[in-house]
Amino acid sequence: MSGDYSIYTGQKRTFTIPDYVLFSLTLAISAGIGLFFAIKDRNNVTSKEYHLGGKNMNILPVAMSLLVTFLSALTLLGTPVEMYNYSTMFWWLCLAFVSAMVLASVVFTPFFYNLQVTSVFQYLELRFSKPVRLLASFIYILQTCTYMSFVLYAPSLALNAVTGFHLWGSVAAVGIVVTLYTALGGMKAVLWANTFQALVIMAGLMAVLIQGSIVTGGFQNAWDIAGNRSRIYFHDFSFDPTTRHSFWSVVIGGSFFWTSLYGINQAQVQKALSCPSVSKAQIAFFVSLPGLILIVSLCCMIGIVMYAFYADCHPMDFNNLITTSDQLLPFFVMDILGHVPGLPGVFVSSLFSGSLSTISSSLNALGAIIPRDIMKPYCCPNISDRSITILSKVIVFMFGGVAIGLAVLASQLGSVMQSSYSVYSVLNGPLFGLFILGMFFPWANAWGALGGALTSLAFMSWIGFGAFANKVSTAKLSPVFTHGCNWSVTTTAMTVTTTLRTTTSFTGSTEVTTIAAPSYPFIPMYKLSYLFYMPTAMAVLVIVGLFVSLITGCRDPKTMDPRLICPLFDRLFPCMPEMILRPLRCGVNHKGNIRNKVYEEADELPEKIQPIDANGVEVKPPHDTEAGVLKGGAINQGFEPIDAKTPGSEECITHL
Structure with missing residues (x-):
């Protein structure tokens, strides 16, 4: 394909043997970790061991x-x-990231x-009801x-761009490897494989940044080139x-997005529970946290170096060397690292490591929630613990295949980073809102949770998919150029020559110029920044x-059982005077919460929350119900069950 040609050599660059060896080792080591823990724990087949690494x-x-x-790879490429x-x-x-980590670790x-x-x-059944x-x-x-x-499609696209390796062949190969080691090794395999993959990601990003800085005359020079052409821009406080990326959309919208990922996402909570x-x-x-900031900062610095490298010869406008912006980074890597055997393999390995870590964690989470949230409550109430573990492995295999199939759809949605943020927020925003409603608003009932979730999901689907259908786009701060490209094309080969400009001077205005964006007066909400999708859905x-x-x-x-309502202000401001904290608890008595430390050393995860009275003392409920709750999800506090004919919120919940 045309993207395999360097605009500086006119030669087709592909993987060498060392590149293939390093890339294959990444997949082999990840699979080997799963196989190791499958053999090691073959006689200890329990759901606690498989889902939580034995805690x-x-x-x-x-x-x-x-x-x-x-x-x-969405982050590493996007x-x-x-x-x-x-x-x-x-x-x-x-x-x-900082605010998200603080909230996730201190509150959630x-x-x-x-x-x-x-x-x-x-939790949602304990707080609301089974339907919720x-x-x-x-x-x-x-x-x-x-x-x-x-996540599966993005690195495969990169591999296709830099090597010509068949796109869907790589999708299938990587999908099979990650499914295999996740199903075999469970949580332990996921955690240790992710540790190895984190090191590979760091190595790949450092190699690209160092070599990119060298070929652009140093990072400072690259920064100056980007600054003179309006790419260094931090002061949009609109x-x-x-506004697609203002200070407020990135910090506030990003905080909500990443708090949802680290605070209530099953994959992350499951790791915390391990x-x-x-x-x-x-x-x-x-x-x-420092590693999170470091990796994203490395990606940002690589983007600046990449812009300086192609400042006068934009590859997408230059004879269509690449077809999408998501191929820019792998194309850049082959330009600057293609002459060093092995280094392109390190970069592609880092991309796949990012995707392997995400997919393995997601598959492990699906293997935990489907048996417990869908099959056990509705289909197999008496299923044994061993059967849950076996069923989880089958589910991992099934959904690994589903991910491979859905990668075809992802290829049709444009820029992988913005598309993934948008689709994820449309679905995850209502989900995050359910937990916020339950944890911080004790007045909410099951009807409110269901009505709010369905309304939020419908509203965000209208905005997200409406924006996609109407092709709402964002103007770039300044145009790109090809005046530095000198090239010619023959019928047999492409010959390209250009001169890399490392000077910081730029003829023309250095002011921010804006390309006019299309107008959508009929539906202004379609232009909402995708980073505000999450807080909008939650609100x-x-x-x-x-x-x-x-x-x-x-x-x-x-x-209310106080263990089902999070004392937000007690968590964030524990030194605040009691006279201020008391009204902020909204009438919920958190005195009994000191008993929560009993569960820290528990050998078995309780399927029920034992009812307590206002003083935190356990009481025997008048009748036993699944998960320690009444039909509508109201925790029995030692009170008599509310009759279905009794007016009030419990009547609504019971009939639900």
């Missing part, structure tokens, strides 16, 4: 896995292209750890399958929600959920 995992592999789970096509505004995302992790639920959706749990589970399954398809204590899980989060769900709860009968906070 005795070391901080290091958990931290490394938390780091790379959502730093897939972030440099973001710097190239637009500006450095996206770099503010590092601030969002202790909450779920103390509940000791294998699936986060068990089922709806959330289906949304998560759809969202995860969609995201895995993007409050306009349609630690032996809450404190070690929190340490794992904070250990992963719609909470507002509608509280309104529906109000008209159907609000829950009484005094009758």
Whole structure:
């Protein structure tokens, strides 16, 4: 394909034997880790061991896995292209990482750890009802399958661009490898494979940045070239929600997005629960934070170097050397590293390592929630623990195949980073909102949760897919150029020569110029920044959920089990005076929450939450119900069951 030609040599560059060896080793080592733990734990086939690593995992592999789970090839490919096509505004995302990690480790992790639920959706049944749990589970399954398809397609696209290797052949090969080692090794294989993959990612990014800086005359020179052409731009503080990347959209929208990933996503919560204590899980989060900032910063710096390298000869406008912007980075890598055997293989290995880590974590999460949230409550209530483990492995194999099939759809949606953020937020926003509604608003009932979730999902689908159907695009800050390209094409080969300009001077205006964007006066919401999808979806769900709860009968906070409501201000401001904290608890008595430490050393994950009274003392419920809840999800606090004819919120929930 034309993308295999360097614009500087006119020669076709492909993988050498060392490149193929290094790439194959990445896949082989990942598969080997899964096989190792499958053999090692062959006599210990329990769901606790398979899904949670025996709840005795070391901080290091958990931290490394938390780091790379959502730093897939989408981030590694998309972030440099973001710097190239637009500006450095996206770099503010590092601030969002800090706030997301603080909230995830201080608020969400202790909450779920103390509940000791294998699936986060068990909480939604305890707090609301079975239908809410089922709806959330289906949304998560759809969202995860969609995201895995993007993650699988992106590195395969890169491999196709730099080697000519068949695109769908690589999709199938990588999908099979990741499915195999995840199904065989469970959580332990996922964590240790992710640790290895994190090292490969670091190595690949460093190789590209160092060599890219060398060929552009140093990183400072590359920075100056990009700055003179309006790519270095950090000061867009516009409050306009349609601004694609402003300080507020990146920091606030990004904070919501990444808090949802680290706070309530099954894949991440499951890893936190694999630690032996809450404190070690929190340490794992904070250990992963510097690495998260480092990897994204390396991607941003590579984007700046890449722009300086192609400042006067944009590959997409130059004889269509590449067909999509997602091929820019692999094309750049072959230009600067293609003459060094092995280094392109390191880069492609880093891309696939990012995707392997994401897909393996997602498959492991699906293997945990489908048996527990769908099959056990509705189909197989008496299924044994061993059967759950075997069923989980079968599910991993099944959904590995689904991800491969859906990768075809991902190839039709344009830029992988923005498309993945948009689709993921459309589905994950309502899901995140359900947990926010349940954890922080004790008045909400099951009717409110269902009504809010369906409304939010419909509203965000209208915005997201409407924007895609109407091809809403964002103007670039400044145009790209090809005046530095000198080329000729013959019928037999392409011969290209150009001179790399490393000077910082630029003829023309250095002011920010904007290309006029198309107008969509009929539906302004289509132009909403994709980074605001998550907070918008959450806000719609909470507002509608509280309104529906109000008209159907609000829950009484005094009758709530305090373990199901998160004391947000107690978590964030533990030194605040009691006279201020008391009204902020909204009438929920958190006195009994001190008993949560009992669960830290529990050998078995409780399927029920034992009812407690207002003083935190366990009471025997009048009648036993599944998961320790009444039919509608109301935790029995020692009160008599509410009759179906009794007016109020519990009547609505019971009939639900």
